Amino acid sequence: MREYLLTKENEMLLLLEKLVNIDSGSANKAGIDKVGGILKAEYEKLGFRVETYKESERGNHLVIQHEDAATPEIILLAHMDTVFRDGTAAVRPFTMKNGRAYGPGVIDMKASQVALLYALKALISIDSNGFRNVQIVLNSDEEIGSGTSRKLIETQAKGKRYALIMEPARKNGALVSARRGGGRFSLFVKGKAAHSGIEPQNGISAIEELAHKIVKLHALTNHDEGISVSVGLIEGGESVNTIAPSAVAHVDVRISRKEQADILMQKIREICETADVPGTSIVLEGGMNRPPMVKNVQTIELLNLIKDVGSSLGMEITDVSTGGGSDASFTSAIGVPTVDGLGPVGGNAHSEDEYLEIPSLVERTNLLAKLIGKLSD
Structure with missing residues (x-):
């Protein structure tokens, strides 16, 4: 799948540029829904059903699974909103320099949206059962506490065996295993x-x-x-x-x-x-x-599996705890084994210097695809 993804790297960066250049701060319903519309169309091209949960003031939420999916065991969470004010994309649009990509929301978490989509494309390319074993929730208000999406996330997560959260990896590539x-x-x-x-x-x-x-x-x-x-x-x-x-x-x-x-x-x-x-x-x-995301026995078992997948790809996977919040807390609190930080590698989120390490886009997408396949075997 890595070879497939390498042939798609430029395509992935073009989609990322399109997403980054749309203002989608948490209060910008039109911008978030524009991002959602682009992603909805991309998933539907792959045979996924996209259900829209409409919001009057915030952006709409999307729940996505393949038309051949029966009872998906894996839930994947990714948010479409950013922290940036309207007009930021025009002043500071997507750019690339010295192996990094810059722009509002490029790492938190528009690169993760691209990685998730292309991980599923990679699985489809080898006809792995993995793409039929996932349910995806794209929400619009994570940056302001997920007030309108929490119940949706908890409802969709019930009964799932695993929860994979697409917040960006830490600067050293570490996953997140606990959050306050x-x-x-x-x-x-x-x-x-x-x-x-x-x-x-x-x-x-x-x-x-x-x-x-x-x-x-x-x-x-x-x-x-x-x-x-x-x-x-x-x-x-x-x-x-x-x-x-x-x-x-x-x-x-x-x-x-x-x-x-x-x-x-x-x-x-x-x-x-x-x-x-x-x-x-x-x-x-x-x-x-x-609620806090606690590193428990279930988390450790899932982490060990991810580390094995990483090892098979020549990647050393580590994990950290952090004080920041994410939607991982919701799935963890209802008892679903949860690991966060499965997005690409970058840094300086929420700032003018926010960046993506471009080589990590393919690397982490491949890891995610391999992981989904492994969990679906």
């Missing part, structure tokens, strides 16, 4: 406005109240237990000479074990229930949106 879970919270604080020079005694500062809450929330961090609580964004007040009548904080929470979620949520609620500055009030919104 996480959540997002927002604190909306109300106080009372007053002129800070003429009648400051009549004001109640929402910013002062928020400051107390930030200190208490950060104190929940326990790195030894894999817990972190970080207020990453704040805003408040109306002018420098006005006692602030309102303030807002947005909080990122990370956990390493599932049982930590309820305990941490209760502590956050308790902090927000009692005002430190009399006369202020707080509305707390949000919650935990991703």
